Amino acid sequence: DIFYEMHYSQSYKSHEPPRMSGVKDAVAFFPGTASTTDNSGAHLFKVNCQMCHGADAKGGGPVLTIMIGTYNYTPIVSPDLTTRPFTTIYSTLSRNTRPLGPTSVMPPFGKLLSAGERAAIAEYVASLPK
Numbered sequence: 001d002i003f004y005e006m007h008y009s010q011s012y013k014s015h016e017p018p019r020m021s022g023v024k025d026a027v028a029f030f031p032g033t034a035s036t037t038d039n040s041g042a043h044l045f046k047v048n049c050q051m052c053h054g055a056d057a058k059g060g061g062p063v064l065t066i067m068i069g070t071y072n073y074t075p076i077v078s079p080d081l082t083t084r085p086f087t088t089i090y091s092t093l094s095r096n097t098r099p100l101g102p103t104s105v106m107p108p109f110g111k112l113l114s115a116g117e118r119a120a121i122a123e124y125v126a127s128l129p130k
Contacts, residue, residue: 041124044117048109049081049125057081057125067105076104081125089122 045057054060059079067073081089096110109118 039117039120041120041122041127044113044121045124048113049121052106053079053081057128073105082128082130084125086122086126089125090118093118093121 046055049057050061052059052061052064054064057080059075059081061079064073064075064079068075092106093109093113094115096108113121
């Protein structure tokens with residue numbers, strides 16, 4: 001194929017300097033990307049729970065506030081997690097179906113989070129002030 005415009009030719013790239021041949025037996029090195037997340041209970045709570053339960057886990061999150069105010073949603077149980085023990089929080093997070101019945105809006109985290117991630121969230125919530 002003949003291209004009359006040089007920028008279509010693979011041998012000519014006006015924005016790149018000329019290339020030199022690589023060193024024989026050279027191996028390309030691509031460092032791994034740095035992780036921007038961690039699996040701490042605080043981070044996992046912030047990502048998965050804070051929008052409804054609030055930063056203090058007392059139920060004042062923006063999503064739940066809008067659901068109650070705009071859509072007249074009534075929580076089945078208190079959204080304040082600080083009064084619940086570790087085992088209750090962990091077992092609620094570990095269910096694979098709607099944890100509190102068909103009218104609950106809490107997603108089933110049993111399939112979304114690993115056992116270690118669920119335990120980290122429960123430990124973090126249990127450590128918050130009551």
